[in-house]
Amino acid sequence: MRQYQNRRRGERGFTLVELLVVLAIIGLLAVLVAPRVIGYLSGAKVDTAKIQVERLAGVLDLYRLEVGRYPTQEEGLGILFDRPAQAANWNGPYIRNRESLNDPWGQPYGYRFPGTHGEFDLFTLGADGREGGDGENQDITSW
Numbered sequence: 001m002r003q004y005q006n007r008r009r010g011e012r013g014f015t016l017v018e019l020l021v022v023l024a025i026i027g028l029l030a031v032l033v034a035p036r037v038i039g040y041l042s043g044a045k046v047d048t049a050k051i052q053v054e055r056l057a058g059v060l061d062l063y064r065l066e067v068g069r070y071p072t073q074e075e076g077l078g079i080l081f082d083r084p085a086q087a088a089n090w091n092g093p094y095i096r097n098r099e100s101l102n103d104p105w106g107q108p109y110g111y112r113f114p115g116t117h118g119e120f121d122l123f124t125l126g127a128d129g130r131e132g133g134d135g136e137n138q139d140i141t142s143w
Helices: 002-010 016-067
Strands: 110-112 121-124
Touching (some): 016 121
């Protein structure tokens, strides 16, 4: 019995001070690392939007080859997913799902036909939804 008591006294847990020091170190690391991780995530959304704009522009070109024209302003990009009544050569859907028509920030891609910069204009206004901006707020366009 005495041997058991001695062993129990020899076992020690962490003190409150030790736990506070560890928590302070973890907090400092989080403060230093979090902005960098957030920067990488916002940069990834911008890169994703650029890729999606290029891909949708290619899909619009394919639509034109098969149907003979680009979608009108009234039809919009939804015609790439839903078969229109008047497009006899429509061979879609040209995209997998409707969510493909939204940018990484959840807003629908802008489409203008006829375009002011080309045959059509395809764009997103970035995270802020306003023209102009830098970083995650920059406009991403097909021209």
